[in-house]
Amino acid sequence: MSTPTADWLRLDQQICFSLNAASRAFGGVYRVVLKDLGLTYPQYLVMLVLWEDGELPVKRLGERLRLDSGTLSPLLKRLEAAGLVRRERSARDERSVQVRPTEEGLALRERAVEVPRRIAAATGFELAEIEELRARLDRLTSALDRAAAEG
Amino acid sequence: MSTPTADWLRLDQQICFSLNAASRAFGGVYRVVLKDLGLTYPQYLVMLVLWEDGELPVKRLGERLRLDSGTLSPLLKRLEAAGLVRRERSARDERSVQVRPTEEGLALRERAVEVPRRIAAATGFELAEIEELRARLDRLTSALDRAAAEG
DNA sequence: CGGCATTAGATTGTGCACAACTGAATTGTG
DNA sequence: CACAATTCAGTTGTGCACAATCTAATGCCG
Incomplete structure (x- = not known):
């Protein structure tokens, strides 16, 4: 269902x-x-x-x-x-x-060099979680770009 | 390491x-x-x-x-x-x-009314995955807002 | 070689994001 | 009541995103 x-x-x-x-x-x-x-x-x-x-x-x-x-x-x-x-x-x-x-x-x-650490701290996310989110977003971006190109 | x-x-x-x-x-x-x-x-x-x-x-x-x-x-x-x-x-x-x-x-x-369906199709994501991503992003936004407010 | 398509970058114009400020209306407090 | 603080919307100014267009340099092909 x-x-x-x-x-x-x-x-x-x-x-x-x-x-x-x-x-x-x-x-x-x-x-x-x-x-x-x-x-x-x-x-x-x-x-x-x-x-x-x-x-x-x-x-x-x-x-x-x-x-x-x-x-x-x-x-x-x-x-x-x-x-x-x-x-x-x-x-x-x-x-x-x-x-x-x-x-x-x-x-x-x-x-x-200080910047990324401060940003990472602001997210409150673990590195592994950031990494996973990043991978997912990149996949999303690829799909969206493909769709936009096809019209 | x-x-x-x-x-x-x-x-x-x-x-x-x-x-x-x-x-x-x-x-x-x-x-x-x-x-x-x-x-x-x-x-x-x-x-x-x-x-x-x-x-x-x-x-x-x-x-x-x-x-x-x-x-x-x-x-x-x-x-x-x-x-x-x-x-x-x-x-x-x-x-x-x-x-x-x-x-x-x-x-x-x-x-x-057509719009959301076309957008969803473009992402190529399953509903559950969209939902999970959304929850994670909302949590991220909350953390970032808190961090920005604190300076 | 001549001429045309392609490429790189800049420019123009529209719209959004946000900070800083303005001015008017309202609220709170003495 | 008086008046200071707050609230709401608008305006101004800066910077980014992107489409469309322009110019100049390059590459290609006969």
């Missing part, structure tokens, strides 16, 4: 709402924690990738973070204005713009 | 990134599905509450959706401009503004 249609309709509305609410709640915590570093959450994500990769074109950055140039261009300009990042046209391919952290941007990493 | 501290800064280990990605992936699916109705996702949430409650002040709407007046005021103006909603100052308390669906807004409900 399957669940009545009307029931899972209601629950489904709540899952996206819960997800959205959780995402915004995270935003609130990050706002507090990142305030000292002078970063917003998306800017922090960009810096994470740069700390990992050292240097990469805007294109790759967008692929890593699922963001397009409409979001990244102004964001990178702000990071550049803050002195954390430099952007320069690639010599080999002048369509491409290389982004790399400045000395100041690299130095910021040492103050950022 | 535990994860080295340095690895905590890795992008792919940050739960918030997965959460944020899932939330935006949902956004993509809703954009497609809600296009026919002429609604954005947050506007759809507002209409859901109005279809349920019939009429309520902006304050209550904000409590239900975790949104403040800075978000709701312009959103409601757009819904009013679209003819789906009416806003009027309460006679009893003139600080308060009552929001209620117009005839057209109520009629839209019939075209919206």
Whole structure:
């Protein structure tokens, strides 16, 4: 015997709402924690990738973070204005713009190592539970992307 | 053997990134599905509450959706401009503004009943799994809100 | 080589999230 | 009653997400 249609309709509305609410709640915590570093959450994500990769074109950055140039261009300009990042046209391919952290941007990493621990503490979750949730969310994202692509 | 501290800064280990990605992936699916109705996702949430409650002040709407007046005021103006909603100052308390669906807004409900089923199908998740995920996300949100409040 | 499609990034415009502030109405307290 | 504190909605300003469009550089193919 399957669940009545009307029931899972209601629950489904709540899952996206819960997800959205959780995402915004995270935003609130990050706002507090990142305030000292002078970063917003998306800017922090960009810096994470740069700390990992050292240097990469805007294109790759967008692929890593699922963001397009409409979001990244102004964001990178702000990071550049803050002195954390430099952007320069690639010599080999002048369509491409290389982004790399400045000395100041690299130095910021040492103050950022605190961040994940503080965030993890704020969730009140065990590491294993976080990991499981993350896996489930990634699976969800893949399914949703597939569905959106198919129309 | 535990994860080295340095690895905590890795992008792919940050739960918030997965959460944020899932939330935006949902956004993509809703954009497609809600296009026919002429609604954005947050506007759809507002209409859901109005279809349920019939009429309520902006304050209550904000409590239900975790949104403040800075978000709701312009959103409601757009819904009013679209003819789906009416806003009027309460006679009893003139600080308060009552929001209620117009005839057209109520009629839209019939075209919206399709939406949740299509979204649920896009997730590819079973009802039980959705429910469990929702419960976990709500618990996460509560913990994060508490942490943000404490600073 | 010439010409056309493709690619990278920037720009423009719309809408949402949120902080900070404003102004008007109401409530609580002396 | 007077008046200070609170409440509610709106406004302003910043930043992000995303679609659509633009420009310039590159690649490809005959």
